[in-house]
Amino acid sequence: MTRAIVLSDIHANLVALEAVLSDAPRGVALWVTGDTVGYGPDPADVLAALRDRDAFVVAGNHDLAVAGKMGVNEFNREAADAALLHRSLLSAEDRDLLGAMPLIATRDSFTLVHGSLRDPVWEYVLERSAARACLQRAETPHCCNGHTHIPAVFEWRDGRGSVVARQPREGEVIDLAKGRVLLNPGSVGQPRDGDPRAAWLEVDTEARTATFHRTRYDIPETQRRMRRRGLPPFLSERLAYGY
Ligand code: ZN
Numbered sequence: 001m002t003r004a005i006v007l008s009d010i011h012a013n014l015v016a017l018e019a020v021l022s023d024a025p026r027g028v029a030l031w032v033t034g035d036t037v038g039y040g041p042d043p044a045d046v047l048a049a050l051r052d053r054d055a056f057v058v059a060g061n062h063d064l065a066v067a068g069k070m071g072v073n074e075f076n077r078e079a080a081d082a083a084l085l086h087r088s089l090l091s092a093e094d095r096d097l098l099g100a101m102p103l104i105a106t107r108d109s110f111t112l113v114h115g116s117l118r119d120p121v122w123e124y125v126l127e128r129s130a131a132r133a134c135l136q137r138a139e140t141p142h143c144c145n146g147h148t149h150i151p152a153v154f155e156w157r158d159g160r161g162s163v164v165a166r167q168p169r170e171g172e173v174i175d176l177a178k179g180r181v182l183l184n185p186g187s188v189g190q191p192r193d194g195d196p197r198a199a200w201l202e203v204d205t206e207a208r209t210a211t212f213h214r215t216r217y218d219i220p221e222t223q224r225r226m227r228r229r230g231l232p233p234f235l236s237e238r239l240a241y242g243y
Helices: 014-023 043-052 061-067 077-089 092-099 128-137 219-229 233-241
Strands: 003-007 029-032 104-107 110-113 142-144 152-157 162-166 173-175 181-184 198-204 209-215
Touching: 003 014, 014 043, 014 198, 014 209, 014 219, 043 077, 043 092, 061 077, 061 092, 077 233, 128 152, 128 162, 128 181, 142 198, 219 233
Parallel strands: 003 029, 110 142, 142 181
Antiparallel strands: 003 198, 104 110, 152 162, 152 181, 173 209, 198 209
16 A cells, blocks of 8 residues: 655746745655756756655656667757756766666556557657557556646546547546546656646555646746756746646
8 A cells, every 4th residue: 555646847946846845744765757957047956856756767758868778869950959068967867867767667456657568758648549558458457657748647447448539627526436447647857738837646555546636836937947058948947837
């Protein structure tokens, strides 16, 4: 039995991460479904904060690119520029740590992955057929992913083999006892669902609930830090719009 908070796509946004951690319950496990670095201003401090909290972290595409485990050819210009900057900001030790993160891991009744179980690094699960393919491959009843930066619920309806998809409301509680489900907490550091607040998920495998949360943070401060780092302006501007 576990209580945990699930974070995804923190993207080196330390100000957002600290706001979420101070909003979240204390003394619970911390699981991260990838893209800890890339885009934002504070990759080393975010990795240190996760280490301090003994977080369990799987790798995303940005993590592998910053680690040097893959190139940046598949990235758009701004993402590639940020990934290369992050390589230079991190120690060899931090880059090795990123490169050694698992792609898929199991915690309690949850499988954790960045993209999907069909393609852990790159697949965007935005619709039901992709969610079904992911849930079919899961060896646990519950999965959490990330990568899209949009909170999502995909519920498997046994018998009919159909998957129901929806965007959760803030504060919505999912009943984990109802069966197989894929949950995307949304993004801490760069939300893309039109709500600029940091998104995160709280799970309780004893009460069998998962709750979607949003937390306000100091967006102008993150933008200032990004400008100081010389990151592409588009990456800081989009934070204000949640896109
Ligand atoms: Zn991401």
